[in-house]
Amino acid sequence: MTVSRDDVIAAAGRIAGAVERTPLLASEVRGQQLWLKCECVQTGGAFKLRGATNRLLLLSPEERTRGVIAFSSGNHAQGVAIAAHRLGIPAVIVMPADAPAIKVAGTRAHGAEIIFYDRRRESREAIAAKLADERGGTVVPSFDDPAIVAGQGSVGLEILEQLGEPPRRIAISTGGGGLAAGIALACPDAAITCVEPEGWDDMARSLTGGEIVPVAADAPPTLCDALQTPRVSPITFSILHARNATALAVTDAEVEDAVRFAWANHDLTVEPGGAVALAALLSGKLAPEPGTVAILSGGNIDPALHARIIGKAA
Structure with a gap:
């Protein structure tokens, strides 16, 4: 399965009007002006609606009738639920039992059925495959799908239009790599930096080693629930490896600084998972330079957690 820049352009045209054109805001970090692409204000609170909408629009009438099945800690869940609701498609979402309540509520609010699993002991892929076999639905992965990658790449096309020129570097929050891979295709002249939480830096390890390396079984807890992907996919890895993308990891403390800054x-x-790219720049792990864009990929955070991080009473 391959994805091209033409696929990204086609996806952007297909989903136009179904997703928000999110703001590109000027900011200053360490005395250097850079840009923040605000997918945290996208419908559903994250960029995920882009890929989900593109994938569901490509379903046949028969596939739409049988419904879709997705697995996600929350943002892809909401993207699929919203897109499915709009198109009248039944949706089942496999979510970890420890998914943030705000993401569970947002998914339910759009009519999706939720099935919980234990992310430490069970395989969400296996559960989704079993459900698809039993119900005849189409599995809609969060990143391991060409149509998903192409849809996420529309973020990059918007950046090019909004800047009026290619950015020098784009820092991108990375779980499975769908957003980073899509943007890498959309913006071929930009250096790509993937940013992950410490201990969940499988894309960094994979890019360094030249082959896919899964997250360790004893990976530490992280505030970045949206980026707890145990393994990247051949699609996303091959795109990012071919583009000579680099990757780095940030700590929870650095992520909290970025949440406060925003x-x-x-x-x-x-x-937290949407703030890792900004965290890399604020911490100095990635040097700010002219023409840098950081993607703020999501804004679905529990209000009490946000209040704690920014230092306000809940």
Whole structure:
């Protein structure tokens, strides 16, 4: 399965009007101006609606009748639920039992059926495959699908239009790599930096080693629930490896700094997993330079957690 820049362009045209054109805001980090692409204000609170909408629009009438099945800790779940609701498609979402309540509620609010699993002991892929076999539905992965990658790449096309020129570097939050791979295709002249939580830096290890390396079984807890992907896919890895993408990891403390920065400087509510790219720049792990864009990929954070991080009473 391959994805091309033409696929990204076609996807952007297909989903136009179904997703928001999100703001590109100027910011300043360590004395250097850079840009923040605010997918945290996308419908559903994250970029995931883009890929989900593109994938569901490509279903045949018969496939739409049988419904879709997705697995996600929350943002892809909501993207699929919203897209399915709009198109009148039944949706079942496999979610970890420890998914943030705000993401569970958002998914339910759009009519999706939720089935919970234990992310430490059970395989979400296996559960989804079993459900698909039993119900005849189409599995809609969160990143391991060409149509999903192409849809996420529309973020990159918007950046090019909004800047009026290719950015020098784009820092991108990375779980399975669908967003990073799509943007890498959309913006062929930009250096790509994937940013992950410490201990969940499987894309970094994979790019360094030249082959896919899964997350360790004893990976530490992280605030970045949206980025707890145990293994990247051949699709996303091959795209990013071919583009010579680099990757790095940030700590929870650095992520909290980024959440505070987004709120204090831009009045933006950003979830931990959506703030890792900004965290890399604020911490100095990635040097800010002219023409840098950081993707704020999601804003679905529990209000009490956000209040704690920004130092306000819940």
